[in-house]
Amino acid sequence: MRKIIFIVLWITVCVSESMAQARVILPDSLQVTPRQAPHDHQHEMEEPFDTVNLVLPAATVWYLHPRSGDRLVAAMDTLKHNYQQTTIPDGYSVAGGYLGPIGSPFISKIFFERDETSHFPFYDAYRPYNKSPEQHLFYNTRVPYANLTYQTAGSRPVKEQRLKALLTTNFGKRLNAGIEGDLISAKGLYRSQENKHNDWSLFGNYLSDKFESHLLASTSTVKQFENGGITDERFILDPESVGENFSTGDIPVKFTNTWNKMKTNH
Template sequence: MRRILLLYIIFSVIGLTTVHAQFDNGRQRVDENGYDQYGNQVDPAMIPDRLDSANVEVQGLPPKLYMWRINNQLGNRTIIPADTAYHHFQNSNLTEGLTGHYNYLANMGSPRMSRIFFERRDPEPTIFMEPFSSFFIRPTEFNFTNSNVPYTNLTYHKAGNKINGEERFKSYFSVNVNKKLAFGFNIDYLYGRGYYNNQNTAYFNAAIFGSYIGDR
Protein backbone atom coordinates (compact mmCIF):
# COMPACT_ATOMS: atom_id res chain seq x y z
CA MET A 1 0.00 0.00 0.00
CA ARG A 2 2.85 2.36 0.87
CA ARG A 3 4.61 1.53 -2.40
CA ILE A 4 1.46 2.29 -4.39
CA LEU A 5 0.99 5.57 -2.56
CA LEU A 6 4.65 6.50 -3.10
CA LEU A 7 4.46 5.70 -6.81
CA TYR A 8 1.26 7.74 -7.09
CA ILE A 9 2.94 10.77 -5.49
CA ILE A 10 6.02 10.44 -7.74
CA PHE A 11 3.93 10.19 -10.91
CA SER A 12 1.80 13.17 -9.81
CA VAL A 13 4.86 15.35 -9.24
CA ILE A 14 6.35 14.34 -12.61
CA GLY A 15 3.07 15.04 -14.39
CA LEU A 16 2.62 18.46 -12.82
CA THR A 17 6.23 19.36 -13.68
CA THR A 18 5.70 18.35 -17.32
CA VAL A 19 2.46 20.27 -17.64
CA HIS A 20 4.02 23.37 -16.09
CA ALA A 21 6.96 23.19 -18.47
CA GLN A 22 4.68 22.82 -21.50
CA PHE A 23 2.50 25.70 -20.37
CA ASP A 24 5.51 27.93 -19.70
CA ASN A 25 7.11 27.13 -23.06
CA GLY A 26 3.89 27.74 -24.94
CA ARG A 27 3.12 30.95 -23.11
CA GLN A 28 3.23 34.07 -25.20
CA ARG A 29 6.03 36.45 -24.31
CA VAL A 30 5.66 40.10 -25.27
CA ASP A 31 8.41 42.70 -24.96
CA GLU A 32 7.99 46.39 -24.17
CA ASN A 33 7.53 47.21 -27.89
CA GLY A 34 4.52 44.91 -28.25
CA TYR A 35 6.20 42.02 -30.13
CA ASP A 36 6.10 38.35 -29.13
CA GLN A 37 8.95 35.85 -29.14
CA TYR A 38 8.36 35.17 -32.85
CA GLY A 39 8.58 38.83 -33.90
CA ASN A 40 4.84 39.30 -34.47
CA GLN A 41 3.13 42.45 -33.27
CA VAL A 42 0.50 41.73 -30.61
CA ASP A 43 -2.65 43.68 -29.89
CA PRO A 44 -2.15 45.37 -26.48
CA ALA A 45 -5.65 44.32 -25.42
CA MET A 46 -4.77 40.64 -26.01
CA ILE A 47 -1.65 40.56 -23.84
CA PRO A 48 -2.31 37.95 -21.09
CA ASP A 49 -0.92 40.18 -18.35
CA ARG A 50 -3.38 42.88 -19.33
CA LEU A 51 -6.47 40.71 -19.65
CA ASP A 52 -8.18 42.14 -16.59
CA SER A 53 -11.96 42.26 -16.77
CA ALA A 54 -11.95 45.35 -14.57
CA ASN A 55 -9.85 47.27 -17.08
CA VAL A 56 -11.58 46.12 -20.25
CA GLU A 57 -13.71 48.81 -21.85
CA VAL A 58 -16.41 47.52 -24.16
CA GLN A 59 -17.29 49.97 -26.89
CA GLY A 60 -20.44 49.46 -28.92
CA LEU A 61 -21.55 51.00 -32.14
CA PRO A 62 -23.04 54.48 -31.80
CA PRO A 63 -26.69 54.17 -32.82
CA LYS A 64 -27.64 55.84 -36.09
CA LEU A 65 -31.34 56.08 -36.78
CA TYR A 66 -33.43 57.85 -39.37
CA MET A 67 -36.95 57.42 -40.77
CA TRP A 68 -38.39 58.16 -44.17
CA ARG A 69 -41.59 58.06 -46.19
CA ILE A 70 -42.19 57.45 -49.85
CA ASN A 71 -43.59 59.94 -52.31
CA ASN A 72 -46.88 59.12 -53.97
CA GLN A 73 -45.84 60.27 -57.46
CA LEU A 74 -42.34 58.89 -58.09
CA GLY A 75 -41.68 56.89 -54.96
CA ASN A 76 -38.87 59.17 -53.79
CA ARG A 77 -37.82 59.13 -50.17
CA THR A 78 -38.59 61.97 -47.78
CA ILE A 79 -36.45 61.90 -44.63
CA ILE A 80 -38.39 62.66 -41.43
CA PRO A 81 -37.03 63.07 -37.89
CA ALA A 82 -37.11 59.93 -35.77
CA ASP A 83 -38.67 61.40 -32.65
CA THR A 84 -39.32 58.67 -30.08
CA ALA A 85 -40.92 61.00 -27.49
CA TYR A 86 -42.62 63.71 -29.49
CA HIS A 87 -44.47 66.79 -28.34
CA HIS A 88 -48.04 66.27 -27.07
CA PHE A 89 -47.40 62.57 -26.55
CA GLN A 90 -50.14 62.45 -23.91
CA ASN A 91 -52.66 63.52 -26.57
CA SER A 92 -51.52 61.09 -29.27
CA ASN A 93 -54.02 58.48 -28.10
CA LEU A 94 -57.08 60.75 -27.97
CA THR A 95 -59.75 60.23 -30.59
CA GLU A 96 -60.25 64.00 -30.79
CA GLY A 97 -56.67 64.41 -32.06
CA LEU A 98 -53.56 66.14 -30.74
CA THR A 99 -55.23 69.54 -30.60
CA GLY A 100 -58.87 68.46 -30.27
CA HIS A 101 -60.04 69.34 -33.78
CA TYR A 102 -61.87 66.07 -34.48
CA ASN A 103 -65.54 65.34 -33.94
CA TYR A 104 -66.16 61.78 -32.79
CA LEU A 105 -69.11 59.72 -31.65
CA ALA A 106 -68.12 58.17 -28.36
CA ASN A 107 -65.12 56.52 -26.73
CA MET A 108 -61.67 55.75 -28.07
CA GLY A 109 -61.70 54.00 -31.42
CA SER A 110 -65.03 55.41 -32.56
CA PRO A 111 -65.41 57.06 -35.99
CA ARG A 112 -64.22 60.65 -36.23
CA MET A 113 -64.09 63.53 -38.70
CA SER A 114 -61.94 66.65 -38.67
CA ARG A 115 -63.80 69.90 -38.05
CA ILE A 116 -61.18 71.78 -40.07
CA PHE A 117 -62.03 71.11 -43.70
CA PHE A 118 -58.63 72.04 -45.13
CA GLU A 119 -56.86 69.55 -42.84
CA ARG A 120 -58.86 66.63 -44.11
CA ARG A 121 -57.02 64.13 -46.22
CA ASP A 122 -57.76 63.29 -49.80
CA PRO A 123 -60.81 61.09 -50.35
CA GLU A 124 -60.35 57.53 -49.20
CA PRO A 125 -61.07 54.55 -51.49
CA THR A 126 -64.59 54.45 -50.00
CA ILE A 127 -66.57 57.03 -48.05
CA PHE A 128 -66.93 54.55 -45.20
CA MET A 129 -63.17 54.50 -44.49
CA GLU A 130 -62.70 58.24 -43.97
CA PRO A 131 -64.09 58.22 -40.39
CA PHE A 132 -61.49 55.56 -39.54
CA SER A 133 -58.53 57.63 -40.66
CA SER A 134 -56.73 56.97 -37.38
CA PHE A 135 -56.43 53.27 -38.32
CA PHE A 136 -56.28 53.35 -42.09
CA ILE A 137 -52.65 54.24 -42.91
CA ARG A 138 -51.77 55.08 -46.47
CA PRO A 139 -48.46 53.96 -48.00
CA THR A 140 -47.28 57.59 -48.10
CA GLU A 141 -47.90 57.92 -44.33
CA PHE A 142 -46.00 54.82 -43.26
CA ASN A 143 -42.67 55.39 -41.52
CA PHE A 144 -39.81 53.21 -42.71
CA THR A 145 -36.75 52.94 -40.49
CA ASN A 146 -33.06 52.47 -41.17
CA SER A 147 -30.65 51.96 -38.28
CA ASN A 148 -27.39 50.18 -37.55
CA VAL A 149 -28.89 48.64 -34.39
CA PRO A 150 -32.34 47.03 -33.92
CA TYR A 151 -34.99 49.62 -33.12
CA THR A 152 -38.05 48.93 -30.95
CA ASN A 153 -40.76 51.34 -29.84
CA LEU A 154 -43.48 50.20 -27.41
CA THR A 155 -46.44 52.35 -26.36
CA TYR A 156 -49.18 51.54 -23.86
CA HIS A 157 -52.13 53.78 -23.00
CA LYS A 158 -54.68 53.04 -20.30
CA ALA A 159 -57.56 55.05 -18.86
CA GLY A 160 -60.57 54.27 -16.70
CA ASN A 161 -61.44 51.05 -14.90
CA LYS A 162 -62.57 47.55 -15.88
CA ILE A 163 -66.12 48.74 -16.54
CA ASN A 164 -65.61 51.73 -18.84
CA GLY A 165 -61.84 51.81 -19.31
CA GLU A 166 -59.83 52.13 -22.51
CA GLU A 167 -56.55 50.49 -23.45
CA ARG A 168 -54.25 50.66 -26.44
CA PHE A 169 -50.97 48.91 -27.13
CA LYS A 170 -48.67 49.74 -30.04
CA SER A 171 -45.34 48.21 -30.99
CA TYR A 172 -42.91 48.97 -33.77
CA PHE A 173 -39.79 46.97 -34.61
CA SER A 174 -37.23 47.42 -37.36
CA VAL A 175 -33.83 45.89 -38.05
CA ASN A 176 -31.32 46.27 -40.87
CA VAL A 177 -29.67 43.29 -42.52
CA ASN A 178 -27.15 45.65 -44.12
CA LYS A 179 -27.03 49.28 -45.21
CA LYS A 180 -29.54 48.66 -48.00
CA LEU A 181 -31.96 46.01 -46.72
CA ALA A 182 -34.29 46.46 -43.72
CA PHE A 183 -37.46 44.81 -42.49
CA GLY A 184 -39.76 44.92 -39.50
CA PHE A 185 -43.33 44.81 -38.24
CA ASN A 186 -45.81 46.89 -36.26
CA ILE A 187 -48.83 46.01 -34.12
CA ASP A 188 -51.69 48.22 -32.96
CA TYR A 189 -54.32 46.84 -30.58
CA LEU A 190 -57.14 48.94 -29.16
CA TYR A 191 -60.00 48.10 -26.83
CA GLY A 192 -62.52 50.62 -25.51
CA ARG A 193 -65.34 49.46 -23.24
CA GLY A 194 -67.46 52.60 -23.46
CA TYR A 195 -70.00 54.11 -21.07
CA TYR A 196 -73.19 52.73 -22.67
CA ASN A 197 -74.42 49.44 -24.09
CA ASN A 198 -73.18 48.37 -27.53
CA GLN A 199 -70.56 51.11 -27.50
CA ASN A 200 -67.41 49.08 -27.04
CA THR A 201 -64.71 49.18 -29.72
CA ALA A 202 -61.93 46.74 -30.52
CA TYR A 203 -59.37 46.95 -33.31
CA PHE A 204 -56.28 44.99 -34.17
CA ASN A 205 -53.91 46.13 -36.88
CA ALA A 206 -50.65 44.49 -37.86
CA ALA A 207 -48.25 44.89 -40.74
CA ILE A 208 -44.97 43.48 -42.00
CA PHE A 209 -42.77 45.80 -44.03
CA GLY A 210 -39.43 45.76 -45.78
CA SER A 211 -37.31 48.18 -47.76
CA TYR A 212 -34.32 48.02 -50.04
CA ILE A 213 -32.31 51.10 -50.94
CA GLY A 214 -30.09 50.66 -53.98
CA ASP A 215 -29.42 51.73 -57.53
CA ARG A 216 -31.78 49.03 -58.81
Protein backbone atom coordinates in the same frame (compact mmCIF):
# COMPACT_ATOMS: atom_id res chain seq x y z
CA MET B 1 -55.66 41.21 -23.68
CA ARG B 2 -53.10 40.25 -21.00
CA LYS B 3 -52.06 37.17 -22.98
CA ILE B 4 -51.51 39.27 -26.10
CA ILE B 5 -49.41 41.81 -24.16
CA PHE B 6 -47.29 39.02 -22.64
CA ILE B 7 -46.72 37.37 -26.05
CA VAL B 8 -45.68 40.66 -27.68
CA LEU B 9 -43.31 41.47 -24.81
CA TRP B 10 -41.75 38.02 -24.96
CA ILE B 11 -41.22 38.15 -28.74
CA THR B 12 -39.70 41.64 -28.53
CA VAL B 13 -37.24 40.62 -25.80
CA CYS B 14 -36.24 37.40 -27.58
CA VAL B 15 -35.65 39.06 -30.95
CA SER B 16 -33.79 41.99 -29.40
CA GLU B 17 -31.50 39.63 -27.49
CA SER B 18 -30.84 37.50 -30.57
CA MET B 19 -29.88 40.57 -32.59
CA ALA B 20 -27.88 42.30 -29.86
CA GLN B 21 -24.57 41.09 -31.37
CA ALA B 22 -25.41 42.31 -34.88
CA ARG B 23 -22.72 44.36 -36.52
CA VAL B 24 -23.16 48.12 -36.70
CA ILE B 25 -24.86 49.25 -39.91
CA LEU B 26 -23.81 52.60 -41.30
CA PRO B 27 -26.60 54.34 -43.22
CA ASP B 28 -26.25 55.64 -46.74
CA SER B 29 -24.16 58.81 -46.76
CA LEU B 30 -26.95 60.56 -48.66
CA GLN B 31 -29.22 60.10 -45.64
CA VAL B 32 -26.78 61.59 -43.14
CA THR B 33 -27.18 65.19 -42.01
CA PRO B 34 -23.81 66.38 -40.64
CA ARG B 35 -23.79 68.23 -37.34
CA GLN B 36 -22.71 71.82 -37.79
CA ALA B 37 -20.12 73.43 -35.59
CA PRO B 38 -21.29 76.23 -33.25
CA HIS B 39 -21.42 79.60 -34.97
CA ASP B 40 -18.82 82.09 -33.85
CA HIS B 41 -20.24 85.60 -34.15
CA GLN B 42 -16.72 87.02 -34.21
CA HIS B 43 -16.12 85.47 -37.62
CA GLU B 44 -18.08 86.19 -40.77
CA MET B 45 -17.75 82.61 -42.04
CA GLU B 46 -18.86 79.47 -40.22
CA GLU B 47 -16.33 76.84 -39.28
CA PRO B 48 -16.16 73.82 -41.61
CA PHE B 49 -17.85 70.53 -40.70
CA ASP B 50 -15.94 68.16 -38.49
CA THR B 51 -15.82 65.10 -40.77
CA VAL B 52 -13.66 63.13 -38.32
CA ASN B 53 -15.99 63.30 -35.32
CA LEU B 54 -19.16 63.21 -37.39
CA VAL B 55 -22.12 61.94 -35.36
CA LEU B 56 -24.28 59.57 -37.42
CA PRO B 57 -27.97 59.14 -36.59
CA ALA B 58 -28.98 55.84 -35.03
CA ALA B 59 -31.94 55.62 -37.40
CA THR B 60 -33.23 57.41 -40.46
CA VAL B 61 -37.02 57.51 -40.82
CA TRP B 62 -39.15 58.58 -43.76
CA TYR B 63 -42.50 58.18 -45.45
CA LEU B 64 -43.32 58.11 -49.15
CA HIS B 65 -45.03 60.80 -51.17
CA PRO B 66 -48.35 59.26 -52.29
CA ARG B 67 -47.95 60.43 -55.92
CA SER B 68 -44.26 60.57 -56.72
CA GLY B 69 -42.88 57.99 -54.30
CA ASP B 70 -40.16 60.38 -53.10
CA ARG B 71 -38.74 59.78 -49.66
CA LEU B 72 -39.77 62.53 -47.20
CA VAL B 73 -37.73 62.52 -43.98
CA ALA B 74 -39.76 62.33 -40.76
CA ALA B 75 -38.35 63.47 -37.41
CA MET B 76 -38.60 60.99 -34.54
CA ASP B 77 -40.35 62.57 -31.55
CA THR B 78 -38.90 61.26 -28.29
CA LEU B 79 -40.16 63.97 -25.92
CA LYS B 80 -42.47 63.07 -23.06
CA HIS B 81 -44.24 66.43 -23.29
CA ASN B 82 -47.86 65.97 -24.44
CA TYR B 83 -47.24 62.27 -24.99
CA GLN B 84 -50.83 61.54 -23.96
CA GLN B 85 -52.03 63.48 -27.00
CA THR B 86 -50.74 60.70 -29.26
CA THR B 87 -53.67 58.44 -28.39
CA ILE B 88 -56.73 60.51 -27.50
CA PRO B 89 -58.83 61.70 -30.48
CA ASP B 90 -58.35 65.36 -29.50
CA GLY B 91 -54.66 64.97 -30.30
CA TYR B 92 -55.31 64.63 -34.04
CA SER B 93 -57.00 67.99 -34.57
CA VAL B 94 -58.00 71.12 -32.69
CA ALA B 95 -61.53 70.60 -34.03
CA GLY B 96 -62.50 66.99 -34.54
CA GLY B 97 -65.77 65.10 -34.49
CA TYR B 98 -65.79 61.60 -32.97
CA LEU B 99 -67.97 59.31 -30.86
CA GLY B 100 -65.98 59.56 -27.64
CA PRO B 101 -63.68 56.58 -27.06
CA ILE B 102 -60.40 55.93 -28.82
CA GLY B 103 -60.72 53.83 -31.95
CA SER B 104 -64.12 55.29 -32.86
CA PRO B 105 -64.82 57.03 -36.20
CA PHE B 106 -63.15 60.42 -36.44
CA ILE B 107 -63.31 63.35 -38.88
CA SER B 108 -61.65 66.74 -38.72
CA LYS B 109 -64.02 69.69 -38.81
CA ILE B 110 -61.30 71.69 -40.56
CA PHE B 111 -61.72 71.03 -44.27
CA PHE B 112 -58.06 71.54 -45.19
CA GLU B 113 -56.97 68.83 -42.72
CA ARG B 114 -58.95 66.17 -44.55
CA ASP B 115 -57.36 63.85 -47.09
CA GLU B 116 -58.77 62.95 -50.45
CA THR B 117 -61.41 60.24 -50.42
CA SER B 118 -59.78 56.83 -50.86
CA HIS B 119 -60.93 53.91 -52.98
CA PHE B 120 -62.43 52.39 -49.83
CA PRO B 121 -64.16 55.37 -48.14
CA PHE B 122 -65.50 53.29 -45.25
CA TYR B 123 -61.98 53.12 -43.85
CA ASP B 124 -61.45 56.90 -44.08
CA ALA B 125 -63.43 57.38 -40.87
CA TYR B 126 -60.64 55.58 -39.00
CA ARG B 127 -57.80 57.60 -40.49
CA PRO B 128 -55.93 58.19 -37.18
CA TYR B 129 -55.65 54.42 -36.74
CA ASN B 130 -55.49 52.96 -40.24
CA LYS B 131 -52.39 51.61 -41.95
CA SER B 132 -52.59 53.27 -45.34
CA PRO B 133 -49.36 53.33 -47.41
CA GLU B 134 -49.04 57.14 -47.41
CA GLN B 135 -49.04 57.22 -43.59
CA HIS B 136 -46.57 54.40 -42.99
CA LEU B 137 -43.01 55.10 -41.80
CA PHE B 138 -39.98 53.27 -43.18
CA TYR B 139 -36.66 52.87 -41.37
CA ASN B 140 -32.94 52.49 -41.90
CA THR B 141 -31.25 51.59 -38.61
CA ARG B 142 -27.69 51.07 -37.46
CA VAL B 143 -28.81 48.69 -34.69
CA PRO B 144 -32.09 46.77 -34.14
CA TYR B 145 -34.83 49.14 -33.00
CA ALA B 146 -37.87 48.19 -30.90
CA ASN B 147 -40.63 50.43 -29.57
CA LEU B 148 -43.37 49.17 -27.27
CA THR B 149 -46.09 51.41 -25.79
CA TYR B 150 -49.14 50.62 -23.70
CA GLN B 151 -51.74 53.16 -22.64
CA THR B 152 -54.87 52.61 -20.59
CA ALA B 153 -57.51 54.79 -18.96
CA GLY B 154 -60.79 54.46 -17.11
CA SER B 155 -62.26 51.87 -14.77
CA ARG B 156 -63.40 48.44 -15.99
CA PRO B 157 -66.90 49.46 -17.28
CA VAL B 158 -65.45 52.19 -19.54
CA LYS B 159 -61.84 50.99 -19.86
CA GLU B 160 -59.76 51.98 -22.88
CA GLN B 161 -56.52 50.25 -23.89
CA ARG B 162 -54.01 50.62 -26.67
CA LEU B 163 -50.94 48.48 -27.27
CA LYS B 164 -48.46 49.35 -30.02
CA ALA B 165 -45.36 47.32 -30.85
CA LEU B 166 -42.68 47.97 -33.47
CA LEU B 167 -39.57 45.93 -34.30
CA THR B 168 -37.27 46.75 -37.21
CA THR B 169 -33.65 46.00 -38.13
CA ASN B 170 -31.22 46.24 -41.01
CA PHE B 171 -29.67 43.28 -42.81
CA GLY B 172 -26.63 44.97 -44.28
CA LYS B 173 -26.45 48.61 -45.35
CA ARG B 174 -29.24 48.39 -47.92
CA LEU B 175 -31.97 46.06 -46.68
CA ASN B 176 -34.38 46.78 -43.80
CA ALA B 177 -37.35 44.76 -42.56
CA GLY B 178 -39.81 45.23 -39.73
CA ILE B 179 -43.14 44.31 -38.20
CA GLU B 180 -45.67 46.53 -36.42
CA GLY B 181 -48.83 45.86 -34.44
CA ASP B 182 -51.55 48.15 -33.08
CA LEU B 183 -54.27 46.76 -30.79
CA ILE B 184 -57.11 48.97 -29.51
CA SER B 185 -59.92 48.05 -27.15
CA ALA B 186 -62.45 50.57 -25.80
CA LYS B 187 -65.69 49.93 -23.93
CA GLY B 188 -67.15 53.37 -24.59
CA LEU B 189 -68.88 55.88 -22.34
CA TYR B 190 -72.41 55.00 -23.49
CA ARG B 191 -74.18 51.72 -24.11
CA SER B 192 -73.35 49.78 -27.28
CA GLN B 193 -70.31 51.92 -28.06
CA GLU B 194 -67.52 49.36 -27.79
CA ASN B 195 -64.89 49.03 -30.51
CA LYS B 196 -61.86 46.86 -31.18
CA HIS B 197 -58.96 47.20 -33.61
CA ASN B 198 -56.43 44.55 -34.62
CA ASP B 199 -53.88 46.07 -37.02
CA TRP B 200 -50.69 44.35 -38.23
CA SER B 201 -48.09 45.48 -40.76
CA LEU B 202 -45.07 43.88 -42.38
CA PHE B 203 -42.76 46.30 -44.15
CA GLY B 204 -39.30 46.69 -45.60
CA ASN B 205 -37.13 48.63 -48.02
CA TYR B 206 -34.06 48.10 -50.18
CA LEU B 207 -31.92 51.11 -51.05
CA SER B 208 -28.90 51.16 -53.34
CA ASP B 209 -27.21 53.70 -55.58
CA LYS B 210 -29.29 52.70 -58.60
CA PHE B 211 -32.37 51.01 -57.19
CA GLU B 212 -34.97 51.69 -54.49
CA SER B 213 -37.82 49.43 -53.43
CA HIS B 214 -40.41 49.61 -50.63
CA LEU B 215 -42.79 46.92 -49.44
CA LEU B 216 -45.80 47.25 -47.15
CA ALA B 217 -48.31 44.51 -46.38
CA SER B 218 -50.92 45.28 -43.76
CA THR B 219 -54.18 43.85 -42.48
CA SER B 220 -56.74 45.54 -40.23
CA THR B 221 -59.89 44.33 -38.53
CA VAL B 222 -62.28 46.82 -36.94
CA LYS B 223 -65.39 45.93 -34.97
CA GLN B 224 -67.62 48.85 -33.99
CA PHE B 225 -70.85 48.65 -32.02
CA GLU B 226 -73.56 51.15 -32.97
CA ASN B 227 -76.18 52.68 -30.66
CA GLY B 228 -77.84 55.15 -33.06
CA GLY B 229 -77.78 57.93 -30.47
CA ILE B 230 -79.77 58.48 -27.29
CA THR B 231 -83.56 58.24 -27.22
CA ASP B 232 -84.24 61.01 -24.68
CA GLU B 233 -82.34 64.28 -25.06
CA ARG B 234 -83.35 65.39 -21.57
CA PHE B 235 -80.49 63.29 -20.20
CA ILE B 236 -78.10 65.69 -21.92
CA LEU B 237 -79.96 69.00 -22.24
CA ASP B 238 -81.84 68.98 -18.93
CA PRO B 239 -80.55 66.19 -16.65
CA GLU B 240 -82.28 67.65 -13.57
CA SER B 241 -85.67 66.98 -15.13
CA VAL B 242 -84.98 63.24 -15.06
CA GLY B 243 -85.19 63.33 -11.30
CA GLU B 244 -82.64 60.66 -10.47
CA ASN B 245 -78.90 60.05 -10.43
CA PHE B 246 -77.53 58.30 -13.47
CA SER B 247 -74.30 57.67 -15.37
CA THR B 248 -73.68 57.76 -19.10
CA GLY B 249 -74.14 53.99 -19.23
CA ASP B 250 -77.71 54.38 -17.92
CA ILE B 251 -78.88 56.67 -20.74
CA PRO B 252 -81.18 54.73 -23.11
CA VAL B 253 -80.04 54.38 -26.73
CA LYS B 254 -81.76 53.39 -29.96
CA PHE B 255 -79.78 50.23 -30.76
CA THR B 256 -78.37 47.67 -28.33
CA ASN B 257 -77.46 44.76 -30.58
CA THR B 258 -76.08 46.34 -33.76
CA TRP B 259 -72.50 46.43 -34.94
CA ASN B 260 -70.26 46.79 -37.98
CA LYS B 261 -67.24 44.66 -38.79
CA MET B 262 -64.71 45.74 -41.38
CA LYS B 263 -61.57 44.03 -42.63
CA THR B 264 -59.05 45.68 -44.93
CA ASN B 265 -55.85 44.53 -46.59
CA HIS B 266 -53.14 46.60 -48.23
